[in-house]
Amino acid sequence: MLVLLALAIGAIALLAAMKAGAVWFTIVPLGILFGGASFGRSFGWFDKKAGN
Template sequence: MVSKIRVLLGMLVLLALALGAIALLAAMKADAIWFTIVPLGILSGGATFVHSLGWFNKKAGG
């Protein structure tokens, strides 16, 4: 079983990065399509990357 805290913290970090990207896009006055592509890319790409490192696969308590 995977530690739920580990997954929650990992996804919160990715969410913070996505929100930062949204703020940066707003400051740059980017087109509306980028507000969808960039945050979803950060969340899905980041989760895939972290999962491939095995960070979400470690057993809870050990």
């Protein structure tokens, strides 16, 4: 999840450098966080393995 957070923060910095509209500062980071989390969850990356 920290990787997704870092990507979202990087996207905010990139959007600020491009002087993007305000709506993009909401859509893009949330899309990265929610999309990445659902993608990672579907592949089982956040599941704790037994015995660990």
